[in-house]
Amino acid sequence: MSTRLRLDVAYDGTDFSGWAAQPQRRTVAGELRAVLERLFGGVEGLTVAGRTDAGVHATGQVCHVDVPTERWESIGGALVRKLAQLLPPDVRVRAVTEAPAEFDARFSALSRRYEYRVADAPYGAEPLRRRDTVAWPRPLDVGLLNAAAAGLVGEHDFAAFCRRKEHATTIRAVSALHWRRDPDGVVVASVTADAFCWSMVRSLVGAQLVVGDGRRPPSWPASLLSRTIRADEVMVAPAHGLTLVEVLYPADVSALRERAELTRRRRDAAG
Structure with a gap:
């Protein structure tokens, strides 16, 4: 057994x-x-x-x-x-x-939440946080970052922000995306979705950072959602700034099974 x-x-x-x-x-x-x-x-x-x-x-x-x-x-x-x-x-x-046997860490999940840490101080990232914080060479405006983020929330085809895998859908439902500046001065993005495709979070961050430092207008990241292939002009932000911080699941066993079956059906249909 x-x-x-x-x-x-x-x-x-x-x-x-x-x-x-x-x-x-x-x-x-x-x-x-x-x-x-x-x-x-x-x-x-x-x-x-x-x-x-x-x-x-x-x-x-x-x-x-x-x-x-x-x-x-x-x-x-x-x-x-x-x-x-x-x-x-x-x-x-x-x-x-x-x-329970019905629990599937992948398919039963309701959502995943990631955070991305960026230091825009002139001296870069603090030495003790250098492994999980990216140093950005230009000052960032949190208001501009959130203006860019607003257009990316919802269910969309994120093909412009994903490295495509054969037989895999790029349609995802982003339920929350926002930026904050923590007391230590680090700018942090928090993004929640039902699931993410390959490189999606880092590409979303990369597209928003060039808005936050003034090089692109806030409408630019959302304008890329009309693309059906990856946008080469979108920077994939460095990996080390990204952390998976939370995965949520249904509370009862029957919902675990239903969620897993629903997720599998969606993946099979996309394939």
Whole structure:
């Protein structure tokens, strides 16, 4: 028998080639699976909510995995501590909970939220935050950034902002996108959507930054939504400024199943 577990994961993406396992490359999934297999003797279906790219961080990543029930019952209460002892210091499993079989970290998710940090101070990013904060060489106007963001909220075809994958849709529903300046002076973008296509968040940020520093009008990013292919003039912002901070799921089991089935149908139809 097997038991499905939900893992809440955080990592510093600097030294990883992204989440997904790749031959001869250090990845978050590779490190995590190796330790889980050491503890359980074998695991199945390690599935993640958002497959982050190389250099992208996470404080609120979620994945699920199926493990032998007998072994889970014997070590479950100590699993978080055991993982902390065995995983490298740039990956932490913050919580482990038993999940219903209907829970799918990828397809059951209602939304994902990312944040992107930009320092526009003349001296750049603070040394202790250099791994998760991009230094921008020009002053940024938060009002202009939010004016640009407003036109990107809603369900659109974001083809201009995505690196296209064969048989994959670029239609996404962005439910929230806004900028703020934190007390430390760093400008932070927060963006929430049902899902994101490849490089979408970093491309959205790149398009808005050139508005925030005055080089493009606020209407420019939204004007690109009419494109059916990627806009070459849109800069893909550096990976290290981006962090996956939250993934939300339905509260009850029946809704988990329904959400997963709905998401799969949408993906299949798009393909």
